[in-house]
Amino acid sequence: MLPSIIFPLALFVSYSVAAAPPRHREPLHIPVLRRQNARRSGTADLDRIAASAQATKDKFRLTSSSLSRRAQTTDIGITNQGQDTSYFAQVSVGTPPQNFDLVLDTGSSDLWFATASCVSCSQGTPLLQPTRSTTIQASSQRISLSYGSGNATGIVMQDTVSMGPFTVNPQVFIAVDQVSDGLIDGQLSGIMGLAFQGIANSGALPFWQALLNQNQLTNPEFSFFITRFLNDPTAQSEEPGGVLTLGGTNSTFFQGNIDFQPSTSTGGFWLQSVAGVSVDGKTVSIGNAVTAAIDTGTTLIGAPTAAVNGIWSAVKGAVPLSGQMAGFWSFPCSTQVTVSISFGGPSWPISIDDLNLGTVGAGNSQCLGAIFDIELGTGPGQAAGTPEWIVGDTFLKNVYSVFRAQPPSVGFAQLSAAAGGSSGTPGPVGTAKLTGSLPTPTGGSNSAQRQLVPFGNTGIVVASALSLLTTVFVLAA
């Protein structure tokens, strides 16, 4: 290893010369539904939820080809894993192509695959076999990725990488041979970062940005519609997850205008400024820390202390939890409260089905809230430019979201009926003077009966590099 070789100068050489042959491993068993459905009663896996929250805090302490192709807009199917815990899609690498499921993470920028030489990957993880690709090249650079919920370490390599009809060759990625426990789980083999190159630990150009630079995308943007199964007691561990549209939007999944707000910084995270939060139509105090990363790789919403206190203080019966759950709040399971967030345009309501994570214990009438204090406990302090809020899937399930590179901005629109519909009509910023009667969220809620239970025996920990949180539980019927 020559640590002095910095990425852009790293020499890529034939893999077989650069690295020892991978260890022999047991034949892989890759079940489509790898675990039993976790529809059984139990209590919240508080250890794991607390660990996940810590992971999110930790995360934010961290700081081509010339082939010309026709520009396209293409839909990529997504899978919803663990009742909205994470969203993944298939990516192929190598010649001939080897297919893997990677978490789609707008909160990080590195691309990595677990490889056959991974000794610490969980059993059953589908592994990239570098020696089976005739086009792979390895560098001598070994790097470590620090994620909220763990670490992944490996060698910088490059090879052909494809997603749907799009190909980047060569695409630089990390061939991971060491991961901390639980960083990826089951069918997942890695993470595809969808933020900007500026926060890539490897320094490499992210796949989506390579497509943009090579004029492969019709429009300089990609869009997400992600599904909700949190309120579906019959949900399997894997369900249809929605659609990632690369190179544009798909009007099938949204209605009305897309409200674009400028990204408050460029080159790193997809940042937005939180302009206001309302609870049942009444504006609440959120303090001055308003920089938010819009992050598909985080399950919940992490916010600064002032905002979390402002929000939950406006919910009748809400109480802060303590001990390992410090930073979380519980609220009466029967409460049908609507929390809405504005980033400068409309105020977007969050369904109670997303806000309510289930009872805090068997038979308890208090339920766990999905907005937690990202600062409490460790007081990490915020480095300049790092997000103070992490707006994850709890919010993103309620809108159609568009990540636009030029100019850097994020857009939200109401979901179409075909996409399940949004949770209510967006309101103006600061609705304190309005009626406050936001439409009742769609979809039945049986939250009073829900309980948090560990997902399978191992729990899910899906990390995202600088990204976030991974929940580790699902709701029981």
Ligand SMILES: *[C@@H]1O[C@H](CO)[C@@H](O)[C@H](O)[C@H]1NC(C)=O
């Ligand atoms: C990741 O690595 C850092 C330092 O290398 C270490 O302090 C930390 O405990 C590791 N995290 C995990 C989850 O292994």
Ligand SMILES: *[C@@H]1O[C@H](CO)[C@@H](O)[C@H](O)[C@H]1NC(C)=O
């Ligand atoms: C939009 O999505 C619908 C439903 O999946 C699909 O039939 C249609 O082809 C998509 N449109 C475009 C332009 O990709």
